[in-house]
Amino acid sequence: MAQVPQTFLDALAVRTWCALALGAVGRAREEIDAINVYPVADGDTGTNLYLTLESAAGAVEAVFAGYELGEEVPTLADAVRAMAHGALIGARGNSGTILAQLLRGMSQVLAEGEAAHIDSAGLRRALRQAADAARGAVAHPVEGTVLSVASAAADAAGAAEGDCATVARAAYQGACAALARTPGQLAALERAGVVDAGGRGLVAVLGALLEAFTGETPAVFDPHAHGAPPAARARVDAVSDARTEACAERAAGPAFEVIYLLEAEDRAVRRLRARLDALGDSLVVVGGDGLWNVHVHVDDAGAAVEAGVEAGRPYRIRITHFGAGDVHTGAEPPRERVQRAVVAVVPGEGLVGLYGESGATTVLARPGEPPASGELVDAVRRAHAREVVLLPNDADLRHTAAAAAEQVRAEGIRVALIPTRSAVQGIAALAVHQPDRRFDEDVVQMTSAAGATRYAEVVVAERQSWTMAGICQAGDVLGLIDGDVAVIGSDVTATAESILDRMLQAGGELVTLVLGDEAPEGVTERLQARVREAYLAVDTVVYDGGLQGAPLLIGVE
Incomplete structure (x- = not known):
């Protein structure tokens, strides 16, 4: 952790910042997920930001690990480029994609000239470039979102005089004040009585930047302390009615979230933006230098992927259905729920059949493509059970699985998360599963079998x-x-x-x-x-x- 005071930003400070940001968003993840009502009320903004930062921090650590055996240390350019690239390839959801562009915008300034470190003037320029780059990546920017918070942070930083700690403090305070104003800028937030979830995540990231310079952990964000209206409570119990309303609105909107990485030239990406903008909404395209992260909400997921194929080479394609849970449309009688089901993440297609034969609903995790919380939520809904046992089968999916479990519990489904860390532990748990047993007893037996493996x-x-x-x-x-x-x-x-x-x-x-x-x-x-x-x-x-x-x-x- 950085010690006080640090007057400039170097590679070690970037490493510290990434680690602190990951921890800060991890601690705030459940809160951020709970207030996620815009643009889609799917309760995964905090989780998506965490996973994006996890990828960024992992990339920075990999750079440092490559130097550990020698006498040299990474340069600032090495560290910030790794941070931006890690965020780009690991970006999840609308919020994670925008965060990736914010970090990329900063890296474009911080890596200039291969300097060993950047002073406060460079940090001010980096925060300005971050805000502008993120706004430029969104097809139709909306005020009252993370874009407003980023712009306010850059404005405040630009007016600050002093060292990097002073600039970071100004950016953090400006972001907090802007976040408190978001309910008055966006009707969905005002109805829910919450601040913007993506903006709340950015405040945590900027708080970590301040901590990297000062060694002081900022106080937990309180909307009232920054002038938010009384309705902006930022609490789980403040969003239930608004989330129901948002889900009803979502049913009339695009059915799928499509995300993929794309290798393509800039010229092709400009055409892609226009085509995807016509297909759906919430379009965000970030990246550059031949590698892009594409995010869009559409009804025709196939057309969105085909557009990527025409532009270049899409891969790590992720399609999430915005299922409306068990909302009945009246077209046919609702299907009766079963009493209990098992939902499991499996690492290879060969195990899909094995788990399926045992009655489990499976989510396939392809190499390098772990499932998002929305995919797990969709799988739990597809299982159509009153009680669900969730097997993540991967230690790195603990936050994702916990977020999914929390979301479906709010829908009245009883969920038990067994912390299986490998598919073989999941096999052991499934072997002793007995759906006619009491739920608690079944969970205990499955947990015991997994733990003994x-x-x-x-x-x-x-x-x-x-x-x-x-x-x-x-x-x-x-x-x-x-x-x-x-x-x-x-x-x-x-x-x-x-x-x-x-x-x-x-x-x-x-x-x-x-x-x-x-x-x-x-x-x-x-x-x-x-x-x-x-x-x-x-x-x-x-x-x-x-x-x-x-x-x-x-x-x-």
Whole structure:
């Protein structure tokens, strides 16, 4: 964490800022999700901002990790470009996409001339560029949103005299004052009695910037302290009626949110903007230098993707249906709810069938494309049950799953989130699931089965880095046990044997192997033979995981 006072912005300060911003938005995530009524009342703005910042902070950490083995440190340009790129490729939702452009706008100034650090004048220019770039990325800017908050922050920073801490404080205070005014600028916020959710997230990010310079954590935002009208309570209980109204309005609006990364030339993107603007609303296109993040709400999701294909190469395509829950239109009798269902995130198409045969509703997480909270909410609704057990099957999805669970609980669905960290833990939980049992008892048994399952995975390192097992190089085979690197090897099969031995030394009755498409030929037979030879009382079961991101997943119960 930065110590007081720091008078300029360098690479280390950027690293500190990213970490502090991630923590600040993480703490405020539930509050921000709860006040999310505009442009779509889907309760995931806080989660989307968190995941966007998580990607940005991860990219910055990767840059620093690449320098850890040498004497040099990253430059300011290295750090801010990584921050902007990480946010761009990890941007989620309307709010995350705009935040990515704000960070990109800042990086365009901060990386100028490859300077070692930037003073207060540079920070003022960076905040101005951020606000202007974000506004320019939105097809139809609306006042009373994060755009207004960003502009006010830049205005206040521009009028401030002093060091970087002084400028950051002015930007933060200007943002807080602008956020307090948002209910008077946007009817949806005024009806709900809340401030803008995206703007609230930006206040948290700017508060983290101030903390990076001063070491002082700003007080939690209070709309009354900044002149907000009495109705602007920014509380969960303030939005229920407005959220219902917003959902009814949404039913008449676009049905899908479409997001994708796009490799394309600037000229093609200009044509794409015009085409998507005609197809739907909430259009935000951010990026540059050949890589873009496209976000739009449309009725024809296929047409939005086709427009991207015509412009360049779209990938990481994410389509979320703005389902209206169980609102009955009168066209046909409403389907009767089942009593209980399981919703699970699975890492590969091969496991979709396995989980589906066990009665679970699945959400596919493709490599590098974890599901958004809206996808989990949609899956819970599709399960059409009074009670739902949610299995995220990934430690990194804990915030996303928690946000989804909170949202559907507000719709009257009883949800239990079991913190499974791997698909093999989910398999163990599903094996003991009994829908005719009392809900609490079933959840306890499933949680116990998951917790009793140690999990491991074999992956290939993408870069040089420090690990619990020592220094690994790009291309090394890593064996992770319970999320920590335990073995560094050069061969998938040999590494898998090594971690399997380590896991079974602590005991076990059943080994579960989930093979990805990249698993080497013969690895199953080799591991099964190893278990038979050395652990006579242990059974082995093998599943095909398909394209799952890791050559091999291992579970030991």
